[in-house]
Amino acid sequence: MKFGGTSLADVDRIREVARRVKACVDEGNEVAVVVSAMAGTTDQLAKWTSDTALLHDAREYDVVVSAGEQITAGLLALALQDSGVSARSWLAWQIPILSDAVHGNARIEEINCDDIERRFDEGQVAVVAGFQGKGEDGRITTLGRGGSDTSAVALAAALGAARCDIYTDVEGIFTADPRIVAKARKLDRITYEEMLEMASQGARVLQTRSVSLAMNHQVRVQVLSSFSNSMGTLVVDEDEVVEKQVVSGIAYSRDEAKITLVRVADRPGVAAAIFGPLADANINVDIIVQSVSEDGRSTDVTFTVKEADFERAVSVVKTAKRDVGFDRLISDSDVAKVSVIGVGMRSHAGVAQKMFSALAEKGINIHAISTSEIKVSVLISEEYTELALRSLHTAYGLDAA
């Protein structure tokens, strides 16, 4: 069981979580609980680090921000003991959860569960501080924002757990963001591949890395709410999804910016001249579209980056102008990416075509298109985001009855 920050926001909520864990123990389960920090704590700690120093030593950042999970781990162990459940807290260095030494964004390398499993035999619940690891350098590491999801999935894999329940403040995974699409439905099941696309296409319920970890280790993940008692969404292998939808869900991201280079010389090596410097600057490029050359000598190249990288990307490309050779640079950060996702696409033609017609019907212009085996993404003007989501939700027959 993994509980996020809103589920552990104060002492009352922590005691409520303890009741939920106790109920699971009383059903005869051996339980490990992974906890996030209280809502707001990590932000406060991170702000103190940035207020303290302009220079940013990620090793010290990790020492400071990992304190939040240490506090909730101890408190939840106390709350469980108070409700009659044997429990103890575990910090990453005590288990240990070993990671690489990439501070602030470390990867788990190995978890030794021997002590925890021995205590399972004595009926003890393990309360594990999420988000943290012990680095190869012997220091505390953290796994990146949302890293407690990864802690939970990695621990579930190491323990060979029957299931990894991720308790959050939403009821599960929906066909679309219910704050925008009123007719969105909660999915009972979704495949790892779909969830991975949903997470990386903007759905913020699970950290992307935790989903790929679950897929690689075949960990059955359930996303559910700690504020209700309803079933959530199971994230499972494709074999376990009986009725495969052509389209399972629609994701969006407003965190996009578009850059177009007009009349780029159409010669070998020009793509490397554009995208090499961007890669060197650690800027991820998402969609790339190269228009067909009309005169055989020049072409237009459009690509997208995250909004946070936008200004830096423009400056990098301008610096490379002499090597690339282009007439003009047009940029636009008022764009959004909308994606339809579903494993059923593999065996169904016409999915993309339906998307293009539905958007055309509403007069929504498509700036760029990107496809994968189980996803079609389009870039549109940001102001059309809600309209596009609702239209596509209806067009693919996803609306709740």
Added chain:
Amino acid sequence: MKFGGTSLADVDRIREVARRVKACVDEGNEVAVVVSAMAGTTDQLAKWTSDTALLHDAREYDVVVSAGEQITAGLLALALQDSGVSARSWLAWQIPILSDAVHGNARIEEINCDDIERRFDEGQVAVVAGFQGKGEDGRITTLGRGGSDTSAVALAAALGAARCDIYTDVEGIFTADPRIVAKARKLDRITYEEMLEMASQGARVLQTRSVSLAMNHQVRVQVLSSFSNSMGTLVVDEDEVVEKQVVSGIAYSRDEAKITLVRVADRPGVAAAIFGPLADANINVDIIVQSVSEDGRSTDVTFTVKEADFERAVSVVKTAKRDVGFDRLISDSDVAKVSVIGVGMRSHAGVAQKMFSALAEKGINIHAISTSEIKVSVLISEEYTELALRSLHTAYGLDAA
């Protein structure tokens, strides 16, 4: 250098502490810094633990409350780096600072300074989280309230430090509490023995245990303010104090309660019958006075305990009434203990007599007396505390010019 919670209360104060440490480094010193939690943090964390659970597992309490020092250690390391000083934070388990497993009140057993000393050679400052240890059980321990003083002295001893500077919110050790005695003077030097009596007689500047540790390992401790630049008070060996005062200071404690057993049977074994059960109940008895038996058959016994133990002590003694045999129990918690302290007493007669006359002159009645080689303590009615302190301060010639 050790900094307390008020010296690290917020990011601005932490940056100010970094400037102070940098100045010390720039003078060519190798520096280890021990930090407390931000003022108020430990209280907040302790409150969360008591709000969460009625049962109190000290091991989980330690996990929660030790987080405060982890945060300030990381932040101070960042602040030092930001001011151009090489620094890293150290948690107890990383050094390690090994302790016994008496959670909530652990004792340091061993500190391995090899890593820290190696980094001194590279010019790096060690920022050490105070108050915490790694227990024999492999878990985090804490050293009791004020335990960061003990961390600092123990680390200074292990490093063979030239000095241990304890930065606090007062200017040093005074001849008496300056909030009560306006003419109190800051002492330039005080002996370990005197400081130990001052600390255990109510002066709250240093944790008692840290003073006895300093005495045992001959660590030169300086108590000084982080809010000014004046010299503090050096706590040193008696040999280093050239001009020994007969009386160096006057301490007081309002945290006292008196219990008198009237007409106790005057026979062998009666003291054991009274104080055995109190010891079994873990109640510390301070002053004990037995009046001279008038009839050769019965006597009155008076003793004092801390106010927190008062009601429990009364109940223990009442339960033991049959074994002890006494007429009546009289109790009074409105009492205070006033002590005059000075190593010079060893070679000067008449110190106690001067105390008794000075108090008699002001009409202050003495309920009980207790003496040691370098201290005379009297128990008086609490309402006379201020008057007694000021009169004694003048009588012993301690008033500032």
